[in-house]
Amino acid sequence: xxxxxxxxxxxxxxxxxxxxxxxxxxxxxxxxxxxxxxxxxxxxxxxxxxxxxxxxxxxxxxxxxxxxxxxxxxxxxxxx
Numbered sequence: 001x002x003x004x005x006x007x008x009x010x011x012x013x014x015x016x017x018x019x020x021x022x023x024x025x026x027x028x029x030x031x032x033x034x035x036x037x038x039x040x041x042x043x044x045x046x047x048x049x050x051x052x053x054x055x056x057x058x059x060x061x062x063x064x065x066x067x068x069x070x071x072x073x074x075x076x077x078x079x080x
């Protein structure tokens with residue numbers, strides 16, 4: 001029977017991660033975990049208010065001294 005232990009990652013202070021869908025669910029959990037590793041995390045989403053709240057919450061919970069960047073992607077359907 002295989003052993004499915006979670007791997008422990010070393011701190012990643014010199015890395016940048018871009019997380020799409022980082023405002024909830026798996027994306028949020030991923031962004032928070034990467035921030036805990038010391039990464040500079042960029043969260044891409046389409047709800048500016050929610051994304052700003054999430055960035056603030058991740059910064060408070062992880063005590064990441066790097067600025068967690070916020071990139072808001074908004075669909076522009078009128079240009080299609």
